[in-house]
């Protein structure tokens with residue numbers, strides 16, 4: 221973080237965002253870059269043609285100085301916006317007044333739990349609106365290094381909180397809606413902002429047993445690479461037309477990602493057809509340097525930058541490119557065409573953002589402070605938290621009886637404020653802790669912090685027991701936070717840390733209604749709490765953002781109904797002893813119990829997709845149109861489709877009835893497919909569709925349609941090819957299936973998509 225802060229200070233001191241180029245009267249006015257009738261490629265090419273070699277090389281790092289003699293301003297490429305505008309070199313919050321805050325949504329892991337694509341699109345639209353408003357006030361650039369869309373493979377990962385979860389289909393659907401929200405559609409005349417899918421690829425380890433992300437070599441089979449690690453990235457590139465990619469610190473099968481032409485050229489640009497003139501790849505920060513050390517992949521610094529640039533890394537978040545590309549050029553390790561290509565991609569993206577165009581005719585150049593943290597955005601941040609919060613246990617104590625007037629709020633999250641933002645956050649307009657929210661609901665609140673997250677001392681917290689004994693009900697708010705799961709910090713245990721479980725056990729012996737809030741992004745094994753009948757309810761609250769306390773307390777009080785679903789598996793504590801974090805394989809083996817709900821062979825504490833409600837639902841799935849389908853006929857019917865895996869299979873109607881008589885509630889339909897088809901082993905099941913219904917009233921029904929594609933039914937072979945196989949298929953509606961349907965596919969297996977071979 222030191223470098224990050226230093227860069228931020230540097231950015232402030234040099235005010236790198238202070239200007240747009242003056243295309244009316246500046247030195248560039250007569251250059252094609254200022255000609256709005258020319259294409260982005262023509263405009264960026266014309267701009268670059270004015271640069272000397274030195275000026276080109278100077279502008280290959282994230283803090284680009286521009287070209288003062290041409291009136292081309294400096295530009296900072298590094299902006300963060302994981303769940304709202306975030307402190308980073310390019311995002312500068314004012315000390316006070318206007319632009320001193322922006323909406324802070326829940327961390328992606330909680331928004332993933334909402335399983336609500338429309339919500340994600342709305343959140344992304346707000347984030348990009350606020351980004352534009354900050355840009356218009358010279359407080360941000362126009363590209364953002366979000367989302368983190370690596371699948372959450374291992375429960376120990378410190379950055380799993382930044383992702384929507386472990387399921388590739390879920391990630392694909394989530395990221396499509398996020399990118400189109402951030403960028404303003406698939407191919408808008410002006411992009412709202414440029415989004416960046418990171419960290420490509422197979423990045424999901426920080427620092428575990430001496431394995432550090434900067435030098436880790438992820439050994440990944442082609443099957444897992446195609447099926448699991450790159451699916452969300454495929455959606456970013458091929459389907460959502462994302463503007464930028466970030467290559468990751470780690471190597472994949474021996475080649476550092478940012479020097480990996482198989483990843484960056486063969487798969488990303490060629491196979492996924494990510495070939496627009498304005499689409500660029502940045503390195504993760506100092507990842508180019510890391511190719512030299514600690515990967516020790518290239519013998520010299522000049523060879524290092526040449527390897528990265530030639531492989532397709534266009535921008536260096538760092539200074540290796542500006543420092544060493546000149547040497548590489550002199551040694552003939554790079555040519556000017558490749559250098560131009562990198563710069564053209566970047567400046568063409570600024571063209572698409574309207575950077576060189578008159579402000580008057582642009583939809584986003586008028587946005588200002590009045591468009592930041594609007595009542596709508598505030599409400600959306602609250603809704604996002606409510607929708608993600610997941611009820612894991614409830615004996616009927618929740619929602620709380622109206623007879624409960626006095627609440628004891630205890631634990632290291634009870635008065636959480638900044639804690640609720642997780643990581644990569646900015647200044648929120650406010651941060652409503654559970655304590656504040658309980659008071660706002662007119663409970664008499666007795667507060668005592670009790671143990672810290674990882675407090676190792678014996679659980680004697682007299683003040684906490686004092687308030688607990690005086691209250692009608694106890695809310696214990698704890699779990700984990702960024703002191704134990706963070707960037708550069710993986711966990712070694714997935715147990716409740718410190719004395720918390722013992723302390724909760726002692727609290728439970730008071731025999732009062734006891735609600736446990738299990739907070740944090742990664743899961744912790746709740747089996748110490750589940751059998752305890754005096755622990756009446758467990759809620760998982762993730763990192764719920766600026767209105768997190770209000771969302772939690774409204775659910776507890778019954779002003780809102782929980783309907784979130786776990787976007788990750790809650791494994792038992794022994795899981796961390798059964799497989800090293802460095803083992804990237806998904807499928808079970810003698811040394812691996814299998815990863816994610818798809819492949820895990822043990823019994824999870826709570827399954828992926830688990831989540832209770834305040835009411836009961838019954839849900840039925842419509843029948844397939846046939847009992848059997850011929851593979852060749854299905855594929856033949858898709859002739860002409862751009863991508864066979866996206867070709868529709870069937871649409872299923874789900875009828876959802878709230879069978880309770882008291883509580884309206886949202887309901888998430890999760891549709892899985894299982895069965896014996898394709899290569900062994902077979903996955904337990906695979907998510908193929910989902911949707912969230914809102915406000916299903918008591919004793920009434922709603923319907924939704926779940927669309928399946930041929931890709932939903934396909935599996936990956938050993939080479940990573942996507943193949944439709946004959947065999948048995950069973951559709952399972954919901955985690956504990958409410959409704960099932962079966963059909964068979966007959967005929968010959970058929971490849972829907974050939975995976976590029978290394």
Ligand SMILES: O=[N+]([O-])c1ccc(O[C@@H]2O[C@@H](CO)[C@H](O)[C@H]2O)cc1
Nearest residue numbers: 221222223224225300365418504505
């Ligand atoms: O030196 N620093 O200050 C610093 C800060 C953050 C950092 O992490 C990397 O930077 C982020 C860039 O978007 C990536 O998501 C993350 O992997 C890497 C380096």
